[in-house]
Amino acid sequence: MTVTRFARGIVGNIGVKLIALIVAMVIWFSAIGQREVERTYVATLDFVNLPDSLTVTGRVPTEVELNVTGTRRDLLLMGFKKIRVQVNMNRAVPGRFSQRLSTSDVLLPPGLEPRSVRIVSPLLIDVGLERLQTKRVRVAVSLSGSLQGNQLLSSVPGAVPGWVLVTGPESAVTPLEKVFTKPIDLGKIRESVERDVDLDYDEKIFDCEPPRVRVAVLVSARGTRVLANIPPTILVDREDLFAEVHPKTVSLTLEGPEALLDTLSSGDVSVLVDLSGRPPGSYTLAPEVIVPDGVEKYMMDIDSLRVIINRAEEGPRSM
Numbered sequence: 001m002t003v004t005r006f007a008r009g010i011v012g013n014i015g016v017k018l019i020a021l022i023v024a025m026v027i028w029f030s031a032i033g034q035r036e037v038e039r040t041y042v043a044t045l046d047f048v049n050l051p052d053s054l055t056v057t058g059r060v061p062t063e064v065e066l067n068v069t070g071t072r073r074d075l076l077l078m079g080f081k082k083i084r085v086q087v088n089m090n091r092a093v094p095g096r097f098s099q100r101l102s103t104s105d106v107l108l109p110p111g112l113e114p115r116s117v118r119i120v121s122p123l124l125i126d127v128g129l130e131r132l133q134t135k136r137v138r139v140a141v142s143l144s145g146s147l148q149g150n151q152l153l154s155s156v157p158g159a160v161p162g163w164v165l166v167t168g169p170e171s172a173v174t175p176l177e178k179v180f181t182k183p184i185d186l187g188k189i190r191e192s193v194e195r196d197v198d199l200d201y202d203e204k205i206f207d208c209e210p211p212r213v214r215v216a217v218l219v220s221a222r223g224t225r226v227l228a229n230i231p232p233t234i235l236v237d238r239e240d241l242f243a244e245v246h247p248k249t250v251s252l253t254l255e256g257p258e259a260l261l262d263t264l265s266s267g268d269v270s271v272l273v274d275l276s277g278r279p280p281g282s283y284t285l286a287p288e289v290i291v292p293d294g295v296e297k298y299m300m301d302i303d304s305l306r307v308i309i310n311r312a313e314e315g316p317r318s319m
Contacts, residue, residue, distance in 0.1 A: 036115060038069045043083040043106065045125075049090035056097075057128040057169050057205075065121045066106065070114030078281065081109035087125055100125045105140045122294065130169040135176060137166045141215055142200065144178040145187035153255040154192070154218040155294050157184070161213060168206040179208060184217060192218045206254060222296075223258030224253060234286055239274040246271060251301040260294045268292055271300070271315045273307055283307045 043064045047056055064085040068075060074160040087099055101124070103117045147153070159181060161173045166173055181197045194216040199208050228251040234243045250271055254261055270290040275283075286304045 009064045025226040032066040036069060037072050037075060039309065040120070041066045041068055042077065042082055046084055046086045047089050048086050050086055050092060051089070052099045054089075054092055054094065054129050055132050055169055056309075057130050057171075058128055061122055061125065061310075064106075064119060067112045068115040068118055069118075070112075070213055074112050074114055078109060078112055078114070081112075083108060087120075091147055092129050094129050094131055095125055095128065096127050098124060100124050122278055132167060132170060133170040133173040134167045135173050136163050137176055138178045138211055139199070140178045140180050142183045143186055144183040145284040147183045147186050147189065147196055147219060152215060152222050152257040152296060153186075153217045153294065154220040156258045157217050159197075159215050161210070164213070166201075166206050167209070172205055179206075181213060181215060184215065187215075189217055189219060192216070218259070220257035222255070223261050225254045225261035226265060227254065227264065227266045227269060230269060232270055232273050233272035233309070235272060235274045235276060236309075240276075240312050241280065241309055242312055243272050243273075243275055243310070246306045247302070250305075252291075253299045253301075254291060254295050254299070256294055256296040260292070264292065269298075271293045273305060275307065275309060280309045280311055283309070 043066055045062055045064050047060075051189075063310060068078065070078075085101065085105050086107060087101075087105065089097070101119050101122070103119065106119070108114070108117070133229065139162055141157040141159055164179060164316070166179060180200045182200045184197060194214065196212050197215045198212045201208055229249045230252060231249050232245050234245060234246065236243055244262055246252050252271075254264070254269075268289075269292070272288040272290065273285055274288065283306075284304050285307055287300075289298060291298050291301060
C-alpha cells in the first residue's frame with residue numbers, strides 16, 4: 001500500500017513535473033552560460049592587400065594563438081566558427097616587413113562579443129618580401145627504377161607541353177633552368193604508356209602553369225642492327241690540304257630498341273675524323289662516332305683509321 005501511494009506520488013501530475021524540470025534545466029544552463037571563462041583558440045593568419053607584384057618569402061606563420069575571455073555560451077559558439085587575424089600589407093615594399101599584432105587585427109565571428117581577447121603567439125610578424133617573377137622553363141621527365149627483362153626505352157621520354165610558366169620569388173625563379181616531373185617508376189611499366197604526370201615543385205614557393213604535363217613512355221624489345229659501308233667524314237681546317245682515309249668505309253653494329261633500330265640507315269650515323277691543326281703527314285686515328293639518341297651502344301668493325309694529309313699541289317702518298 002505504501003509503495004503504491006509512493007508510485008502515485010511520482011507519476012501524478014507528470015506533465016506539470018516535466019515542465020518544471022525543463023524550466024529548472026533552462027535556468028541552470030542559462031546561469032552556467034553567463035559565467036565568464038577563458039579559453040585558448042588558434043586563429044588563421046591572413047596577409048591582405050599585398051601588392052600583386054610582391055610575394056611573402058621565408059618562414060611564414062599561418063596561425064595565431066589567442067586567449068579569449070567571455071561567457072561560456074559565447075565561447076562555446078565561437079568554437080564552431082572560424083577566427084581570423086589579418087595583417088594589412090597595403091604599404092609593403094621589397095625587403096623586410098615587420099608588424100606587431102594587436103587585437104584590432106583579430107576578426108571574430110559576427111554576433112560574438114567576448115570581454116577580452118589577448119594575442120599569445122606570435123606577437124610580431126616579421127617576413128621577407130620579394131618581387132614576383134614569371135619565367136618560361138623547360139620540363140624534364142624524371143625516371144626511376146629500370147625496365148624489366150629485355151625491354152628498352154625506344155626514345156627519351158619527353159613532356160607535352162615541353163615548357164611551363166613558373167611564377168615565384170625573383171631570387172628563386174631567376175636561376176631556375178628546368179622543372180622536373182614527379183618520378184615515373186620504370187619498374188612498373190610493362191608496355192608503352194602515355195599518362196598525365198604532376199610537376200615536382202614546392203607549391204609554397206612556386207606556381208606552375210600548367211601544373212601537370214603529358215608524358216609518353218615508349219618501350220621496345222632489345223635488338224641489334226649492322227649498318228655497313230659508312231664513309232668516314234674528314235674535317236680539315238685548311239683549304240691547301242686534303243686527306244685520304246683507309247679503309248674508305250666502315251661498319252657499325254648498333255644495339256638498342258628494335259623499334260628504333262628498324263628505322264635507321266647508314267645516313268643516320270656519322271664517323272668523324274677531325275684533322276684540325278694537323279700538318280701534312282700520316283696518322284692512325286680513332287674516329288668519333290655519332291649515333292641517334294636511344295641507341296644504347298655501338299661497335300665499329302675496326303679500332304682506328306689510317307689517314308694521310310697532303311698539300312693540295314702534292315700527289316697522293318703511298319700507304
